[in-house]
Amino acid sequence: MVEMTQAFDLLDVCYEQIGPDMLMSGSLQPIPDPTPIIPSENETLAIDPTVNPYEPSIIFFYKTWDPYGAFSNFSAHSIKMPEENGGNVTWSSVEHYYQASKFMGVSDSGAKDCIGKIKSAKSPEEAAKVGRSMQRLHPNLVRADWEDVKIDVMYSGLRCKFSSYPYLKSMLLATSGSVLVEASPHDLFWGGGREGEGLNYLGRLLMRLRSEFLGESSTSSESTCLAL
Structure with missing residues (x-):
């Protein structure tokens, strides 16, 4: 559905x-002009x-x-990423992993709860909704270096996905x-x-x-x- x-x-x-x-x-939105986004x-x-x-x-x-x-x-492609304390964790999609990474490494039970809710999300859409909502409502639970590392986090998830x-x-x-x-x-x-x-x-x-x-x-x- x-x-x-x-x-x-x-x-x-x-x-x-x-x-x-x-x-x-109704009518579809016009196709974006690709020219400005070509490097x-x-x-x-x-x-x-x-x-x-x-x-x-x-x-x-x-x-x-x-x-x-x-x-x-x-896309429904699960990935297996390393945990902070060793071992690996399976995420249902790159989006699940990316959203959960916002709260990783934060020594607060609330951050761990956020990670748990995102991990158990039934779809990537739900994971994105939960992650964005938690980030907006509880900015204190987001890792301090998130803006500096989010591109690297995304790249790690993508590399794992396409390598797997x-x-x-x-x-x-x-x-x-x-x-x-x-x-x-x-x-x-x-x-x-x-x-x-x-x-x-x-x-x-x-x-x-x-x-x-x-x-x-x-x-x-x-x-x-x-x-x-």
Whole structure:
């Protein structure tokens, strides 16, 4: 079942009674202009040397049912991350792990409760809702260095996810040469925004990860050739 939080944003919405049902219709929001979120030539090459900064191909992803929906943090791919005191913890999605990380390392029972609630969330959407709500209502429970480490936390979760599922890694590598953009109209930090005004950090991290994977593959191939 599709949740309302995953529904499309519509313009000029109309409602019509059809028997016992209600028909809702409208126009889709315009596709964001990708131009502002394409990094400069030097920045593009720094993120991923395979991208042609002059004629970039752009791949958008957002909803989990989209062709590239598996790139979303909300995709149903569990990850196993190391605990602070040793061992590993399994998180239902990257979003679960990311939201819980806001409260990790805080010596307060309230922070531990937040982590527990996020971990037990039945969906990535619920995990995001709980994490954001707790951060807003109880800022004292959020780790002091969160703004400094959140990008690294996200990258760790992404690397674990794409390393754990070979088909996801292959899917990411197959986009080599393309700019990846999370087409979120609301999140201007991780996404590209409605009109390309977002920073698109999720897309940038995926391109960085893709570049690292390509580098590892190249090194592995060279080692194999030398061995032969």
